[in-house]
Amino acid sequence: MSCRLRFFGGKGGVGKTTLAAAFGLLAANGGARTLVVSTDPAHSLGDALATPLGERPRQVAHRLWAAEISGEAQAGRRVEEITRDAERALPREVLPAVRTHLQRAVHSTGTVESALLDRLIELTESAEWDLLVVDSAPTGHMLRLLTLPALLTPWIEGLAQQRRSARDVDRMAAGALGSAAEADPLLDRLHERKARMEGMVRRLRTDALVHLVLVPERLPLAETLRTAETLTESGVHLGPMIVNRVLPGSEAGLLAQRRRQQEEVLGQLDGYPQVRVPLLAGALTGQTELAALADLLAAAGLPGTAGADLR
Amino acid sequence: MSRRSRLVALWRRIEAGHEQMFVARWRQGLRREARQRQDVLRALVLLDSLGVENPVAYETLELIPHLVADLHEWHQRLGRESFGDPGVCC
Numbered sequence: 394m395s396c397r398l399r400f401f402g403g404k405g406g407v408g409k410t411t412l413a414a415a416f417g418l419l420a421a422n423g424g425a426r427t428l429v430v431s432t433d434p435a436h437s438l439g440d441a442l443a444t445p446l447g448e449r450p451r452q453v454a455h456r457l458w459a460a461e462i463s464g465e466a467q468a469g470r471r472v473e474e475i476t477r478d479a480e481r482a483l484p485r486e487v488l489p490a491v492r493t494h495l496q497r498a499v500h501s502t503g504t505v506e507s508a509l510l511d512r513l514i515e516l517t518e519s520a521e522w523d524l525l526v527v528d529s530a531p532t533g534h535m536l537r538l539l540t541l542p543a544l545l546t547p548w549i550e551g552l553a554q555q556r557r558s559a560r561d562v563d564r565m566a567a568g569a570l571g572s573a574a575e576a577d578p579l580l581d582r583l584h585e586r587k588a589r590m591e592g593m594v595r596r597l598r599t600d601a602l603v604h605l606v607l608v609p610e611r612l613p614l615a616e617t618l619r620t621a622e623t624l625t626e627s628g629v630h631l632g633p634m635i636v637n638r639v640l641p642g643s644e645a646g647l648l649a650q651r652r653r654q655q656e657e658v659l660g661q662l663d664g665y666p667q668v669r670v671p672l673l674a675g676a677l678t679g680q681t682e683l684a685a686l687a688d689l690l691a692a693a694g695l696p697g698t699a700g701a702d703l704r
Numbered sequence: 705m706s707r708r709s710r711l712v713a714l715w716r717r718i719e720a721g722h723e724q725m726f727v728a729r730w731r732q733g734l735r736r737e738a739r740q741r742q743d744v745l746r747a748l749v750l751l752d753s754l755g756v757e758n759p760v761a762y763e764t765l766e767l768i769p770h771l772v773a774d775l776h777e778w779h780q781r782l783g784r785e786s787f788g789d790p791g792v793c794c
Contacts, residue, residue: 471765479769486794487769487776494768497752501761508762548760552748552767559741566734582766590763 396517398596399632400527402535402620403606404613408637411677411686412606412670413528414441414459416695418680419687421457425523428458428516432509432538433530436461443679450516454680458522464505467512472499506537507545513538514593532620539603540627542594546587553583602632604695609636609655614662621665633666633695641671668693746771753792 401413410431417429428450431438438461439446442453448466450458472495479491498504517525529535556579603624607613621631636659640652670689677686749767751758758764772793779787787793 468762471762475766475769483769483773484776487772490776490793491769491772494750494753494772495765498758498761498765498768501752501759502757503759504762507760511762545760545763549763552745552760552764555741555745555748559738559745562734562741563738566731566738568731579767579770583764586763586766 396519396522396600397524398517398527398601399524400529400535400539400601400603401606401635402529402532402603404616405531407606407608407613408670409606410437410441410528411683412604412635412637412690413526414438415677415683415686415690416604417457417459417524417526418454418683419691419695420524420526421454422687424456426456426458426521427524427526428460428522429526429528430460430462430513430516431528432462432464432513432534433528434463435530438528441678441683450521462509462512462516464508464512467508468499468504471508471511472496503541506534506541510538510541510593514589517596532616535603536620536623539597539601539624539629542590542597543627546590546594549583549587549590553580553587556580556583598628598630602630604632604635606635606637608638609640609658611654611658614658618661631665633668634662635690635695636662636667636669638672639669668695742774746775750792 399413399416401409401416403409410433413429413431417427421427429438429442430450431446436446438459442459444451444453444459446453446459446461448460448462450460453459475495476492480488483491513525513527516522529538556577560577560580605617605620607617617634621634624631639659640648640655668690670686670693673686675682677683747754749758749764749771752761775787775793779793
């Protein structure tokens, strides 16, 4: 069985990392082998779990693994691999040019996102985990990540078609019409990339759920509503939103004023399924503290916290 | 020469003429088209070297060695030991 995906996205500073870690802990306790990864270039998942993390998943609790992955590292690994293959297969005088081109491509726009996505695909293909919790970078970044496969697939298809027609015309000119087409490594690779992307598009539409996290203030609200719309349009399923740091009780003075603003924001969220997390005292780092938050999430009825019902 | 062999020779000449006038030209056109298509593909994958941002650079990384090797073979076939633009090929 392929593993399920849960994304935690939202504006910077709303508590995505802490909530993703707490959710991971909850799912692990519920029986799912869970991997929590952070894709934010400024990682803080290690801080939340109070343990140093790296590129490779590390077990941090019973049934719980965590990693801080980076697109640059993945792109670097892939270039190394391709260079090694090229060294074996190609004449020596072309190798410097190949290296120059590879380096240029690595620094191209969009490469980091594509590489991150590639790494995520790699992790979801592993049979080691039932659930992959992704603590993504702020909204714009996550949107790009989630819409990338659908964007790239037609481009890759276009390249494959160009290559195919070039070869067909070439073979026609050589009078080799009808003879069996020989294998083309270029076309094979294009098809492979395309199949991988299409697989991810399918996965994102069927196995992934996105939780948008916000705090009850106006700016995060506006961004959240926009994101919700864009994601729905691109066919990604939205899970309940998580409203973090909701002021409890009835205070006087400044806090009372903040509460009125908060009510206004919450009022605008009425139509959406949501889970509310109260403002908590203290820094939520380390597993004991996160467990308290996890209990709150479970009590608030966030779906998928039991191993069996991840959707 | 018999009448029959004269006819055969004539047939051959017409065939050769046809080949020269149409088939060879057609084939040349096809080759040109194939070359053009390959060039477009190469330009699309190596967009960065033309100074254009390439949104799918990461997805096509694996094609780069092949395309550079193709280009190398091509400029050698044309009798040029090195290919002008620095960084595109040797």
